[in-house]
Amino acid sequence: MWNFGLPYKLKQLIDLVAQRNYLFTYDGKQYGPLLHVEKAIVVYTRGSRFLEGTPIPPSRFDHQATYLDVWLQLVGVRDLRTVIVDNAWNRDRQESEVSLAKGKATLGRLVEWFLTSSRAAAMES
Numbered sequence: 001m002w003n004f005g006l007p008y009k010l011k012q013l014i015d016l017v018a019q020r021n022y023l024f025t026y027d028g029k030q031y032g033p034l035l036h037v038e039k040a041i042v043v044y045t046r047g048s049r050f051l052e053g054t055p056i057p058p059s060r061f062d063h064q065a066t067y068l069d070v071w072l073q074l075v076g077v078r079d080l081r082t083v084i085v086d087n088a089w090n091r092d093r094q095e096s097e098v099s100l101a102k103g104k105a106t107l108g109r110l111v112e113w114f115l116t117s118s119r120a121a122a123m124e125s
Helices: 010-015 065-075 093-124
Strands: 024-026 029-035 037-045 077-085
Touching: 024 037, 029 065, 037 065, 037 093, 077 093
Parallel strands: 037 077
Antiparallel strands: 024 029
16 A cells, blocks of 8 residues: 555556556446456555554545455456455564464465366366
8 A cells, every 4th residue: 555545656557558448448327347357366455554443444544445446347357356464564563474474374265266266267168
């Protein structure tokens, strides 16, 4: 996360490639995807812990995951899974290491899901 949103280079890339009739359609009434991506995994990292009831609740400050999730679905990702690693680096190194370890474990399970269902789909075709 960069200032509660996407790093500017990623946002710039999205702005350059996300053109109507290249990655999505719009007929004046609704949007439609032009890519056909079966699934994707996105990993979001944040330096602090985002919890409701704290000075930085995700409902007010998460402009990272909400934006990118909507964009990926807009262009055609059908099944999107996310891993959020809060508190990735702070003054309490041990707490950060625990957060990173949990994120890696979650990602490991999702990678297995991603590869298993991809192999099954490839075998069917």
